[in-house]
Every structure is written in C-alpha cells, then in structure tokens.
Amino acid sequence: xxxxxxxxxxxxxxxxxxxxxxxxxxxxxxxxxxxxxxxxxxxxxxxxxxxxxxxxxxxxxxxxxxxxxxxxxxxxxxxxxxxxxxxxxxxxxxxxxxxxxxxxxxxxxxxxxxxxxxxxxxxxxxxxxxxxxxxxxxxxxxxxxxxxxxxxxxxxxxxxxxxxxxxxxxxxxxxxxxxxxxxxxxxxxxxxxxxxxxxxxxxxxxxxxxxxxxxxxxxxx
Amino acid sequence: xxxxxxxxxxxxxxxxxxxxxxxxxxxxxxxxxxxxxxxxxxxxxxxxxxxxxxxxxxxxxxxxxxxxxxxxxxxxxxxxxxxxxxxxxxxxxxxxxxxxxxxxxxxxxxxxxxxxxxxxxxxxxxxxxxxxxxxxxxxxxxxxxxxxxxxxxxxxxxxxxxxxxxxxxxxxxxxxxxxxxxxxxxxxxxxxxxxxxxxxxxxxxxxxxxxxxxxxxxxxxxxxxxxxxxxxxxxxxxxxxxxxxxxxxxxxxxxxxxxxxxxxxxxxxxxxxxxxxxxxxxxxxxxxx
Numbered sequence: 001x002x003x004x005x006x007x008x009x010x011x012x013x014x015x016x017x018x019x020x021x022x023x024x025x026x027x028x029x030x031x032x033x034x035x036x037x038x039x040x041x042x043x044x045x046x047x048x049x050x051x052x053x054x055x056x057x058x059x060x061x062x063x064x065x066x067x068x069x070x071x072x073x074x075x076x077x078x079x080x081x082x083x084x085x086x087x088x089x090x091x092x093x094x095x096x097x098x099x100x101x102x103x104x105x106x107x108x109x110x111x112x113x114x115x116x117x118x119x120x121x122x123x124x125x126x127x128x129x130x131x132x133x134x135x136x137x138x139x140x141x142x143x144x145x146x147x148x149x150x151x152x153x154x155x156x157x158x159x160x161x162x163x164x165x166x167x168x169x170x171x172x173x174x175x176x177x178x179x180x181x182x183x184x185x186x187x188x189x190x191x192x193x194x195x196x197x198x199x200x201x202x203x204x205x206x207x208x209x210x211x212x213x214x215x216x217x218x219x220x221x
Numbered sequence: 222x223x224x225x226x227x228x229x230x231x232x233x234x235x236x237x238x239x240x241x242x243x244x245x246x247x248x249x250x251x252x253x254x255x256x257x258x259x260x261x262x263x264x265x266x267x268x269x270x271x272x273x274x275x276x277x278x279x280x281x282x283x284x285x286x287x288x289x290x291x292x293x294x295x296x297x298x299x300x301x302x303x304x305x306x307x308x309x310x311x312x313x314x315x316x317x318x319x320x321x322x323x324x325x326x327x328x329x330x331x332x333x334x335x336x337x338x339x340x341x342x343x344x345x346x347x348x349x350x351x352x353x354x355x356x357x358x359x360x361x362x363x364x365x366x367x368x369x370x371x372x373x374x375x376x377x378x379x380x381x382x383x384x385x386x387x388x389x390x391x392x393x394x395x396x397x398x399x400x401x402x403x404x405x406x407x408x409x410x411x412x413x414x415x416x417x418x419x420x421x422x423x424x425x426x427x428x429x430x431x432x433x434x435x436x437x438x439x440x441x442x443x444x445x446x447x448x449x450x451x452x453x454x455x456x457x458x459x460x461x462x463x464x465x466x467x468x469x470x471x472x473x474x475x476x477x478x479x480x481x482x483x484x485x486x487x488x489x490x491x492x493x494x495x496x497x498x499x500x501x502x503x504x505x506x507x508x509x510x
C-alpha cells in the first residue's frame with residue numbers, strides 16, 4: 001500500500017499494481033460504482049500527458065502511466081484534482097433494441113428462473129442499467145441492475161463463439177458481447193446496434209457510468 | 222514496393238509492433254511483441270524505427286518468398302533458417318534477392334522468432350497499432366495469423382545500407398529454465414507465509430495451454446485462499462491464482478479485468494524472457510527486493 005488520498009471527500013487506498021500502474025480502492029461500504037465512475041470521468045477529462053489508461057472495475061480503478069510519472073507524483077496530482085458537481089457530470093442513456101427471438105439459451109433460463117419467456121423479457125427491459133465496466137474481453141459490457149429473479153448460472157462449458165451483439169445473463173449480472181467472442185453467459189437476445197468499431201476514434205460509443213435500457217425492436221408492437 | 226508471399230505461415234505467425242496502449246478501459250489488451258527486446262533488435266538491424274511492425278513466428282517459422290530484393294533480419298528463438306536452402310544467420314541483417322525463399326524450422330531454443338524487413342509495411346493501423354489481436358479479429362493482417370497465399374507489401378527505403386550484426390554480448394541465450402523477478406501483487410497477503418514460500422521456491426513448468434494471453438504454469442498447486450475476489454483490473458505480468466492452485470502469468474493479449482487473486486507481478490524488464498518460454502520449460506520466481 002502506498003498511501004491513502006482524499007478525493008471528493010472519500011478516502012482512496014492507493015497501491016502498486018505494476019511499475020507503471022496504480023490501483024485505487026475507495027474506502028466505502030456498499031455500492032461504490034458511482035464513486036468509481038466519478039473519478040474515472042474526472043481523470044479522463046483532466047488527463048495530462050503521460051496518463052496512459054484509466055480502467056474502472058467494480059470496486060477499484062487502475063491508472064496506467066508512462067515514464068513522465070511516478071506512483072508518488074501521480075497520487076499527488078490526483079489528490080489535487082478538481083471535483084465535479086453531480087449536475088456537471090454527463091450521464092448518457094443508450095436505448096438498445098434487442099431481438100429476444102435471437103436468444104440461444106432460453107430453455108436454460110426459463111428452467112432456472114421458473115418464469116415464462118414473456119415475463120423474463122419484461123423484467124429484463126424494465127431497469128435502467130448502469131454500465132459497470134467494460135472488460136474481460138474487448139467490448140464486453142457489464143451492466144449493473146439485473147432483476148434478481150433473472151439470475152442464471154453461467155454455462156458449464158463456455159461457447160467458443162458468440163455472435164456480436166449478443167445480450168446475456170451470467171449469474172446475477174447482465175451483459176453484452178459487443179464483439180464476437182467466446183463466452184459462458186446465457187444468451188437471451190441480440191442487438192444489431194453496433195457500438196464497437198476498431199476503426200472509429202474512440203472505438204466504442206459507450207463508457208462506464210453510462211446508462212442502458214433494452215427496448216423492443218421496432219415492429220415488435 | 223516489394224512483396225512477401227506466404228508459402229507456409231508456420232505454426233502461428235502474426236504481425237506485431239510494440240502494441241496499443243490506452244484502450245484497456247474498453248477491454249482491449251496491449252498486444253504487441255511477446256519478446257519486445259528481440260523485436261526491437263530486428264528493427265535496429267535493418268535501420269527501421271524500433272517500434273515498426275515485424276512478423277512474430279511461433280515455434281515453427283514457415284516459408285516466405287520475396288519478389289524483390291530486400292534487407293531483412295531475424296532475431297529471437299533459434300529456428301534453423303535458410304534462404305534458398307543456404308544457411309541464413311540470425312541476429313544480423315542480410316540481403317535477399319528477387320525470388321528468394323526464406324524458410325524457418327522449429328525453434329530449438331526459445332519460442333518466438335522475429336522477422337523485420339527494411340522499409341514500411343503497407344498496412345493500416347487499427348487503434349493506433351499494427352499489432353494483431355486474434356481473439357477480437359482486428360489488427361495486423363485482417364486480425365488473424367498468416368496463411369499460405371497471403372501477401373504483404375512494403376515500401377522500400379532506397380538509401381545504401383551497410384549490413385549489421387548484433388554485438389555478441391547482446392545475443393541472448395534462451396534457456397529452458399528461466400528465473401524472473403516478481404513483486405507482491407494486490408492479493409499477495411491473501412497467501413499464508415508458507416504458500417508464499419512455496420510459490421517462490423518452486424520450479425513451475427510451462428503448460429501446453431500457454432499462449433499470447435497467458436502462460437499457464439503447472440506444479441504442486443498452491444492452497445487457494447477461501448476469499449471472494451471481485452473482478453478487478455489486471456495488466457501483463459500479473460500472476461493470477463485460479464481455483465486449482467496453478468498460477469497463470471498474464472501476457473500481452475491477456476484479459477484486462479480478472480476475477481482471480483493477483484498474487485504477484487513479474488517485473489516489466491523480465492517480460493521479454495517470458496515471451497520466449499515454450500511448453501515444458503521451467504520458470505522460477507525471485508522476490509524483488
């Protein structure tokens with residue numbers, strides 16, 4: 001552990017992740033995602049030269065830097081960062097149409113949850129999800145806010161190929177494979193909305209802290 | 222403009238440079254050469270910028286034909302190399318002529334051999350890099366390993382060139398028994414003192430399931446701590462301890478977020494050595510003081 005710093009009235013534990021990486025963990029109880037996203041956004045917007053990457057996860061944040069910084073100098077700089085008032089922070093809502101008929105694991109999810117397909121769809125579309133983090137695989141979107149009744153354990157044998165745009169349930173989380181990838185989540189639908197294109201700058205149109213709502217595809221009545 | 226035609230793409234050959242940074246926040250790893258030291262040297266030997274793209278050939282190199290004269294260099298693992306069936310040296314630049322065929326066999330020491338061609342490879346960058354990420358299907362040549370029939374073009378540099386050699390004291394010896402420096406990871410203290418000792422004192426074997434994403438180790442498994450781990454950021458060199466107790470060293474294409482305890486991290490300056498490990502080789506860890 002390097003030291004704690006204070007940001008936005010919260011104490012963050014800072015430790016070494018690597019020679020050019022710091023791990024930061026807010027010392028709070030319960031859901032710290034909004035706190036992590038606030039710091040991630042502040043860092044992104046005020047990022048000086050030499051901060052290479054800011055990687056949010058559920059309960060921690062990694063900051064990667066180059067030779068212009070040391071762990072010590074970076075911690076000091078972060079501690080002096082200007083804080084955003086909640087109203088100043090942008091919070092984008094993405095409405096994502098999903099074709100639930102393109103699900104691959106309906107039998108499993110229906111059996112596991114004990115709910116009929118139509119109710120599963122309703123409960124999946126109801127919440128306004130928060131993008132918790134993007135990781136594990138390029139473009140894999142972890143969403144927070146899944147109805148607890150829809151919880152379904154991951155597949156015992158992951159698939160080697162899941163079509164891009166697949167939306168699924170893994171344990172008590174819901175998520176979205178924006179690129180074709182292998183994976184073990186239960187796929188209940190697919191969206192044609194493409195959010196990840198390696199040729200774009202930035203390559204993805206969604207970020208941690210944004211909100212997502214799944215909506216019926218047009219023409220679904 | 223010269224063209225390289227792939228007659229045989231070897232076991233697993235991809236185009237790599239020094240990687241792409243700044244995209245881990247969307248799950249995209251750094252990628253890039255697994256043995257950066259050797260890749261940089263290949264470029265130096267042909268007077269390319271050190272971070273220019275090279276071919277990274279794994280275990281068995283393959284066969285390639287040049288349609289125009291070119292200056293090339295081969296560094297890294299000791300693969301038996303021939304140009305038109307004549308011995309071709311490693312670790313120095315050499316000239317090939319129109320129609321020449323370069324063939325590389327099995328690496329008998331080390332794992333990855335690098336081929337640099339003097340000039341500018343005619344490829345588009347993806348997310349600021351020429352590196353291939355096969356798992357996501359982008360970068361390099363169409364996001365995949367090279368195969369028979371592929372062609373790569375490069376723009377020539379033109380100026381006169383004096384062939385160079387890597388100084389003898391710079392030529393690495395790729396042993397099958399490697400020791401690297403480690404520092405404690407965020408979850409190092411989840412291990413008891415006994416388990417920490419057992420991690421540091423063991424000679425771990427590289428499993429055949431190792432690749433650019435990670436080096437899977439086999440040995441006497443460690444006791445996995447009975448604690449819940451929340452998915453957290455990881456970087457190349459981080460050593461994870463999954464259920465089962467056999468550690469994994471994350472490498473260049475490794476995932477960006479992981480759900481296993483991060484018990485240690487290999488020093489950045491030793492990562493290139495890991496890039497030359499083959500299945501069956503052994504790794505030991507020394508704690509960074």
